Each structure stands twice: as C-alpha cells, then as structure tokens.
Amino acid sequence: MVGRLDFAVDGADWPNRDLSRFVAAGGIRWHVQETGDAEDDRPVALMLHGTGAATHSWHAMLPDLAEDFQIVAPDLPGHGFTGQPAQAQLSLTGMAMLCARLIKTLGKRPNLIIGHSAGAAIAARMCLDGAVDAKAVISLGGALLPLGGPRGGFYAVGAKLFALNPLTPRLFAWRARNPDVVSELLGRTGSEIDPEALRCYSILARSSNHAGAALGMMANWDLQALARDLPGLKPGLLLVTAEKDRMIPASYAERVHALVPGSELVNLDGLGHLAHEEAPAKICGMIRDFWRKTDRRP
Numbered sequence: 485m486v487g488r489l490d491f492a493v494d495g496a497d498w499p500n501r502d503l504s505r506f507v508a509a510g511g512i513r514w515h516v517q518e519t520g521d522a523e524d525d526r527p528v529a530l531m532l533h534g535t536g537a538a539t540h541s542w543h544a545m546l547p548d549l550a551e552d553f554q555i556v557a558p559d560l561p562g563h564g565f566t567g568q569p570a571q572a573q574l575s576l577t578g579m580a581m582l583c584a585r586l587i588k589t590l591g592k593r594p595n596l597i598i599g600h601s602a603g604a605a606i607a608a609r610m611c612l613d614g615a616v617d618a619k620a621v622i623s624l625g626g627a628l629l630p631l632g633g634p635r636g637g638f639y640a641v642g643a644k645l646f647a648l649n650p651l652t653p654r655l656f657a658w659r660a661r662n663p664d665v666v667s668e669l670l671g672r673t674g675s676e677i678d679p680e681a682l683r684c685y686s687i688l689a690r691s692s693n694h695a696g697a698a699l700g701m702m703a704n705w706d707l708q709a710l711a712r713d714l715p716g717l718k719p720g721l722l723l724v725t726a727e728k729d730r731m732i733p734a735s736y737a738e739r740v741h742a743l744v745p746g747s748e749l750v751n752l753d754g755l756g757h758l759a760h761e762e763a764p765a766k767i768c769g770m771i772r773d774f775w776r777k778t779d780r781r782p
C-alpha cells in the first residue's frame with residue numbers, strides 16, 4: 485500500500501510516458517499527456533477518464549487519435565499522478581472548474597471533449613458552464629444521470645460516510661495488494677481488458693490517495709442539476725453505450741438522448757463499461773466520423 489504515487493517509480497513504464505508532463509494549475513500539480521505544439525493547427529481533443537482510472541485508460545486510443553488531433557489527456561484531480569484537491573472540489577462543478585483552469589493554463593481551446601463515465605459528466609458541465617466552446621462531446625458510457633433511482637440518495641450518503649472516514653481509502657488500498665481483488669472489481673464492469681491495463685489499475689488501486697479521490701467523487705457527485713441542464717447542451721453529442729455495461733445501463737443513455745436535441749446514440753454489442761479499452765480502434769473510428777460530421781455544421 486502507498487499513499488501518493490511516485491511517477492519516477494510507479495510510473496516508470498506508464499503507457500505513453502514520453503507524452504507526460506506536470507503542470508501547476510488551480511492549486512494542484514497535474515499529470516498531463518499531451519501532443520501537438522504552438523504551430524499545430526489541428527483540432528484539440530480533451531480526453532477525460534472516469535472515476536478510479538487515469539491516463540492509462542486511453543493507452544491505445546491516444547496514439548491513434550494523435551494522428552488527427554492535438555491531445556490533452558490529464559489524470560483527474562486526486563487520480564493517478566495528479567495532486568489532491570480540497571474535498572469540496574471533488575464535486576462535479578469543482579472538477580469541471582479545475583479542468584477548465586488546467587486547459588487555460590495550457591493555452592488550449594478544446595474543439596471536442598471525449599469523456600468516459602464520470603469524465604463525460606465533467607465534459608457536459610464544462611460546456612454548460614461556458615468554460616469551453618467545444619463543437620462536439622463524445623460520451624463513452626457516460627454517467628450523466630443520477631444512478632440508483634429512488635435509492636440513489638442512500639447510495640450517495642453511504643459513499644460520503646465511507647469517504648469521510650480516513651481509514652477507508654487505506655483499507656481499500658491494503659486489500660488491493662491482492663490482484664484478485666482488482667480483477668474482481670474490473671470484472672463488474674462487464675469488460676475484458678488486456679494485461680497492461682490490469683497492471684495499471686492494480687498500481688492505482690494500491691494508492692490510498694487515489695482510492696480516496698475516487699470515493700470522494702462518489703460522495704460529492706450530484707447529477708440532479710446536470711440532468712436538469714442537459715437540454716441546453718449546445719455541442720453535438722454522441723452517446724456510446726455498450727451491451728454488457730454493468731455500471732451504466734443503456735437505458736440511461738436513451739433518456740439522455742431524449743433530453744438533448746440532435747444527440748446521436750450508438751450501442752455496441754459484446755462490450756462492457758470499458759469498451760474504449762476493449763475496442764479502441766472501433767471507438768477511434770466512431771470519434772473521427774462524428775467529428776467530421778459535426779465540424780461541417782455551421
């Protein structure tokens with residue numbers, strides 16, 4: 485078990501390590517993987533991973549998309565190798581604000597945002613709050629609506645109680661020393677991922693800081709306001725769901741599709757919540773197709 489991850493040790497062979505750098509923004513030190521430079525005029529794609537993940541989640545997609553886009557892919561606050569924010573900043577609005585400060589510091593203006601799970605909610609919140617002027621948002625298994633139906637409030641209270649107990653992240657990280665624990669957790673996503681991704685998730689899970697940030701997000705996440713605001717989302721929205729996703733049912737994306745005018749919905753057969761890790765080339769192709777179509781719109 486470790487507290488804070490050390491990039492020199494834990495990230496010594498991190499996927500796409502040559503693209504990594506560290507940037508101070510919003511009061512924390514960010515780990516960011518980035519392509520392109522000041523002379524690059526290609527569209528900018530901001531990639532936001534989900535709760536409990538890090539940049540490794542894009543390990544196959546990032547080099548592929550970098551052929552056509554400038555990429556900005558951070559570890560979210562408290563996740564991976566990015567520093568810990570204040571507990572209150574682990575809310576949806578807090579995370580969106582911190583991500584906005586990061587891209588401002590980097591001098592980037594995202595044309596499209598690709599978000600997985602909670603990352604999709606952050607992407608939508610950033611657009612709705614006017615923090616970015618993106619033309620397209622791609623939601624991969626997006627957690628855009630409150631989960632749990634009428635019991636959702638009880639789940640949030642439970643997560644808050646766990647998150648406020650300083651022993652909980654340490655206990656989780658201690659248990660995660662057993663690789664079977666991590667494999668079991670990932671199995672609940674309905675996805676089958678490669679050994680490299682499993683190795684990275686195992687490194688992350690052994691960090692009590694990382695586990696604490698994931699629990700903190702769960703405790704502070706309020707999607708009621710986002711659900712009310714979604715009909716006002718201006719960028720083109722592609723909702724990608726997966727048949728075997730055990731975390732975010734396809735029915736949730738269907739409800740979002742009905743809420744957001746002009747949105748598009750695609751369901752992938754045979755894949756789970758980590759579909760972008762199972763079939764990265766397929767997802768990259770869908771992103772390119774949607775971007776071309778969206779970019780032609782006035």
